Amino acid sequence: MDHQLPIVETGEQTNPAKGALHLLWRDESATQAFAVQLAAQAALAHAFITLHGDLGAGKTTFTRHLLQALGITGRIKSPTYAIVESYEAEAFPIWHFDFYRFNDPQEWEDAGFRDIFASPGLKLAEWPQKAEALLPAADLDIALQTQGETARSVTLTAHTPRGTALLQALAAQQAPGACP
Numbered sequence: 001m002d003h004q005l006p007i008v009e010t011g012e013q014t015n016p017a018k019g020a021l022h023l024l025w026r027d028e029s030a031t032q033a034f035a036v037q038l039a040a041q042a043a044l045a046h047a048f049i050t051l052h053g054d055l056g057a058g059k060t061t062f063t064r065h066l067l068q069a070l071g072i073t074g075r076i077k078s079p080t081y082a083i084v085e086s087y088e089a090e091a092f093p094i095w096h097f098d099f100y101r102f103n104d105p106q107e108w109e110d111a112g113f114r115d116i117f118a119s120p121g122l123k124l125a126e127w128p129q130k131a132e133a134l135l136p137a138a139d140l141d142i143a144l145q146t147q148g149e150t151a152r153s154v155t156l157t158a159h160t161p162r163g164t165a166l167l168q169a170l171a172a173q174q175a176p177g178a179c180p
């Protein structure tokens with residue numbers, strides 16, 4: 001698989017210095033290629049990443065590719081029912097949340113979510129808007145929009161210095177001059 005070509009930077013709106021990067025993933029192999037690039041970033045280890053996008057946009061699919069690129073083997077379940085699934089990467093723990101069904105703020109305390117967000121490790125959250133009042137600010141937000149069956153337009157937004165560092169490193173890796 002060619003890791004350069006499938007991720008297309010969409011050009012004029014992209015400005016990592018201002019904290020946003022626009023990409024087009026033409027198909028799932030491009031989603032995977034980007035996941036591989038993100039997995040290679042040292043700043044990912046303790047990051048909090050939120051994932052926005054409609055049902056079926058590809059939030060879980062992207063997370064699966066990211067976790068596999070981080071060395072997680074075996075089944076990576078969608079956490080829609082459990083709300084959180086946890087993993088141990090070689091160097092740090094990972095928590096994959098899906099707050100779609102989250103509706104009891106008491107669960108935040110009871111299920112130990114507060115402790116998770118206070119711990120080192122990578123946290124990813126689908127449907128963060130359903131727990132907005134409780135969640136800390138994300139380092140990086142990834143918003144996916146379906147463009148036909150296999151393409152996804154992607155907006156990455158940084159909200160912290162760690163997120164900005166990730167964004168700038170990722171922007172530097174996109175194929176220069178590539179246009180859709």
Ligand SMILES: Nc1ncnc2c1ncn2[C@@H]1O[C@H](COP(=O)(O)OP(=O)(O)OP(=O)(O)O)[C@@H](O)[C@H]1O
Binds near residue numbers: 025027031060078
């Ligand atoms: N470029 C792409 N990137 C990601 N997924 C893609 C892409 N092209 C097609 N798909 C398909 O789109 C579907 C995305 O489903 P997925 O469960 O990841 O969505 P989701 O955003 O997690 O939805 P939900 O909100 O229900 O959790 C999968 O069937 C995946 O194979």
Ligand SMILES: [Mg+2]
Binds near residue numbers: 060126
């Ligand atoms: Mg999902």
